[in-house]
Amino acid sequence: MMKSAFVAIVGRPSAGKSTLLNALCGEKVSITSPVPQTTRNKVRGILNEEEGQLVFIDTPGYHNSERKFNQHLTDIVYSALEESEVLLYVVDATRPLGKEEEEIIALLHKEKKPVVLALNKCDSPNEHRNELRAFLRLNANLERVYEISATEKTGLEELKKALLDASPEGPAMYPEGYYTDQTPEFRIAEVIREKAIARTSEEIPHCLYVEMSDMEWRNDGKELWVRAFLTVERESQKGIVIGKGGQVIKAIRIDALKELKKLFDYKISLDLRVKVNPKWRKKDYLIKGMFT
Ligand SMILES: Nc1nc2c(ncn2[C@@H]2O[C@H](COP(=O)(O)OP(=O)(O)OP(=O)(O)O)[C@@H](O)[C@H]2O)c(=O)[nH]1
Ligand SMILES: [Mg+2]
Structure with missing residues (x-):
């Protein structure tokens, strides 16, 4: 039986979620930039593998704020979490830990769905990686931290495999050859x-x-x-x-x-x-x- 799942990609603004989506799908599906809050919609990108189909949902960076616009973006994150069977949590290895990571972890736990954790930007030298790794293992209660680089496309095969392993069995939701459903x-x-x-x-x-x-x-x-x-x-x-x-x-x-x-x-x-x-x-x- 084939695997099939909606996979929400969540994380702080600028963690590299959209870059990762594009790298996983092999096509430019979602726009990217160094400016936080580039993504403002649920952007779907589709990956077809021999073992099954993953439909990724890129989301706006999670950022708790009083502003109406930010609150609307946060609601989009919530709805993507709800619609998905598997959650892909992207953490930026070049930034020190922030309160946002704790909030995101709490959010992910609430869903009671499989979570796969990708520590992104591992191509860049950084002093925070060990601290992050230890914190994430402990707090996110995850056995494995996948160390990847979305720009260099490293660690992605293992990540894809972990996502497929975590996915339920089911038929493909989109015909093969599709990589996005955007107009x-x-x-x-x-x-x-x-x-x-x-x-x-x-x-x-x-x-x-x-x-x-x-x-x-x-x-x-x-x-x-x-x-x-x-x-x-x-x-x-x-x-x-x-x-x-x-x-x-x-x-x-x-x-x-x-x-x-x-x-x-x-x-x-x-x-x-x-x-x-x-x-x-x-x-x-x-x-x-x-x-x-
Ligand atoms: N060095 C390095 N930079 C990366 C990597 N992945 C993404 N970036 C850079 O990080 C910045 C943010 O990338 P995005 O993919 O737009 O980040 P995002 O998480 O989608 O951001 P929002 O949509 O604003 O939440 C861009 O300048 C990317 O080029 C990576 O693996 N390594
Ligand atoms: Mg984005």
Whole structure:
């Protein structure tokens, strides 16, 4: 009998969850960046192995905070934990222990589901690894800590095996050959956001979202034309995202098109604009509709 499971990937912001998801699936499924809270949705990526199928659910970094937007992201983590049969807990080996790890461990224990623990970024020199390893063994009550590097793709075969071992028997949930169930619209918006994060700094990456306003097939269905708005919170941020003579927005557009070319087998053309939606992170109707 084949194995089959939904596997929630959880951990602190910037632990490398999305990088790991992409490495496990062998495809770019989820966007990544050095800025915390890059992931804002449950992003599914599918791994087909001889022994079975794992459907990973990438989640926003777990971060306890009073802010409405952060609370919404935390709710997304809770719902992913609930939907999954196996939990993949990712810890950043380069950071000292934080209160968040204790909170995440408590959360994982509450679920009473198999937990597989990956200590990520083991390619980097760090002084915290021993301390983390000892703490995790003791507190997470796990026999094994899988030491991996999502960027160097080391330790992943053992990790996959551990996840499959922990999974129940069952039929595949998606046809073979699928590696994500995201719509093209979502993936295009995410790629644009990733490139915008990479070209901006300070508070701007956190204040950005991408509104897909129009999509149309052109050239007998050979080309997808897209109009999207990079949306920020203030007029001053709009100026920064556009840049002197439109330089920044131009670079974001070029970076996005380059990436989209790798992801889609049809041509995409992009009309990219910038607009302001004041305090959008406080708007319930918007965050509940967009980040699920
Ligand atoms: N050195 C090293 N860096 C890594 C590794 N995995 C991820 N990173 C880097 O860590 C940063 C965060 O990676 P992400 O994959 O976006 O982290 P995340 O946990 O998904 O972050 P959020 O979605 O914001 O919670 C990026 O700059 C990655 O390149 C790794 O194995 N080694
Ligand atoms: Mg992420």
